[in-house]
Amino acid sequence: MIWHGLATYDLNGVERPGLVVDNKLYDLAQLALAGQPEQTIGMPDVDRLLDAWDAWVPRLSSLAEQAPGLAAQGRLTAIEGAAYALPYRPRRIFGVASNFYEHADEMGTQLAPRAESQPYVFMKAQSSVIATKATVLMPAETEKLDWEVELGVVIGQTCRHVSVEDALSVIAGYTVFNDISARDLNRRTDYPFKHDWFRGKSFDTFGPLGPWLVPAGCIADPQNLRMTLSVNGEPMQDGNTSQMIFSIAEQIAYLSRILTLQPGDLIATGTPDGVGMGRGVYLKPGDTMTAWVEGIGVIENPVALESP
16 A cells, blocks of 8 residues: 555645645545546545545545556646645544653653553543644643653544454554643642643643544554654654553553544554653743654644733
């Protein structure tokens, strides 16, 4: 399968679905018309594509295969001057905490032996997501704004009680996710419950996502992808999904024992070490984060103080 990314692009204020092939962006509807003129079914947005993902996968793959040839023949023109919008809107966001031993160590977290443990999952507001190039707004309530590059796993099937062996088959694709966290708001002293990750991670703009969705068939081994994050060009995080405590398949199996997973659900699968809290360095207005995951792409987001 030729590599491709399913995107949503913004051109002159209008958002449309697109397909990225060979680092070129093509309008998905124009590509479908050029490559399969006999098909009269229009191209829905990415959210609706996910609702019937298994039916669309072979067609998208076929269009990706055809795109370079159609462009060479002059039957298709790459889109220029567009911005990448949010590729899709997650139905729900599940975050997996302390899923890298080195990250747990830098945070001072003492983990039980893996054999005696299960994934620890929290929920993050789906309204937190923003596109690459969009600004992360730093609330006045925090002085310890932090970053976390993660592999985002997008579910493509309605499923329950999925086995570890079958778990990867329910994945639609992968994306880059940056789990922005207000560390000083993750903890509370006014209740006997000491952690409040929902508050610390769910502010608007705390979920940079993108730049596109890469179908699962384009990633040979999601459990061996390098992930990096830099701030103002300075390397901060450099890890690999092979270092996860609980694999992607184990996370899906665990979640599906609790609830029915649905197309568009996003699992943020954990971050490697190198976050700001472990370094004693935090984000400030004017900073720019660049998060990259091998085989997927890069997202870049500036930071600014939120207006009252």
